[in-house]
Amino acid sequence: MRWRWLIVLLIPIFLTACDQSQTQVSNVFNAIFVGPIDLLLHGLGRLYGENYGLAIITIVLIIRVFLLPFMVIQVKNMHMMREKTKIVKPQIDNLKEKIKNAETQEEKLEANKDLMATYKQYDINPLKNVIGCLPILIQLPILYGLIITLKFPSGGGIEAYPNFLWFDLTEPNLWISLIAAIVYFFQPFVNAIHYPKDQRKTHYVLMILSPIFITYISLHSASALGLYWTVGGLFLIIQMHFAHAYYGKLARSEAQKLQDHLNTTAPSQEV
Template sequence: MSKNTVFTYKKASFVGSIILVLFLSGCQAANGEPIDPDTAGFFDRYFVLTFSSVIKGVANFFHGNYGLSIVLVTILIRLALMPLMLKQTKGSYQTREKMAIMKPELDDLKEKYKEKKDSESQRKMQQEMMELYKKHNFNPMTSIGCLPMLIQFPILIGFYYAIRSTPEIASHSFLWFNLGQSDLIMPFIAAAIYFFQFKATQIGLDAQQRKQMAIMGLISPLMIGFISFNAPAALPLYWAVGGTFLIFQQVLSKKLYQQKPSTITTEPIKN
């Protein structure tokens, strides 16, 4: 485990969001057609159809406003997932703090074995590193938790396909656009919001880490913008609302958990 543990965690999380976008763009199972409840599989029956019913129920409550329904349900889903995501973010900050505490000792250990490349020396270095982790009550495996990310995937994917496979959405308009037709403005809005969301994830990273993530930061917005040009406007609406919420969540998590270097104690942080 190196000093880039937290950065690797952030990188993995961001790559996960890109994989989600690629998955949604590449999997066209629903193809925009209604799902037959009698023949639907487990995922369609319990995720897609459930979210479709929720979208229609909220829209009916607001006199058939499906655009507002998508906005509200997206926010509700993100609110439901936020405790998990905040916990995940808190863990990443605690990991960074522990790594900051251990850094002098880790640097000394690396310097000690810098010129020793034989297998026996490398084994001893790994052994001493494990002892250092134990001393500071640090588990590198549990510190990089991906469970919250894995939990949110089926929920977000199910909601995505619910939007695609709910025919009532296509026959309604919201703001200036028709939800069932592509729009020239919404793709730019959705892409811009996800670009700013990426910039929010860079707060607190050093210059080298920001540089390493620069290319990755363009992939997700570009993919979302590209897909949105060929998709019903309901989808970039969903992405725009979700991305805006993620920016708020990112800023909130940094205010709650991010500590200035001067506030980091020299005592091991208990799990």
């Protein structure tokens, strides 16, 4: 999890720090990432009567809805694996101990085979959490496209109608930067409360680092980027809270069924 969040924090800084010109943006990246974002932003802006703040909010909604299935799968897998692992932990620890103490390669291979069979039997697969990287990887080119679109806007559009609420979307704004930072202070906190206390350290670190990075980036970018992060962070908080609450309860229920099944089939075996 730590390296995934490190990517989120560092790559936007790299992107915003790059002093690119329009001629330096490759035609391939422009066609794949920048062009579609630019067209979508201008199309929605015109649809809303040249209101590009609403256009950015709509883009955030589209992205969050698109990423929702990946987020749901990640949260579900995390809770299911955690609750099931609690129940079969003695069995898994015993097999790991056999692997550690194996005197021959054959014994080690046999113990590894038994461990993999146990994981499969209880549908415990740590590799399932790899899907948690997908939302981050998907967002990076979108963020890149948005940054370049805002840095080199095409004629008219947001450049001609930059005002939204109290700020100019094309200029840095202190208040929207601070709001985005506050949102990303609470986002890791809301996520952390759904984890055991011994697994919250990474989230607590992010509660400090995320606002610092978000503030720095927002103050050196168009405030439209701060708006994007603010709205996206708020929706992420809501989505994560309800997903954790629902799948945490479901996982505990499934784990109890597994425990009851094990107690029934092997009442004399300590699980």
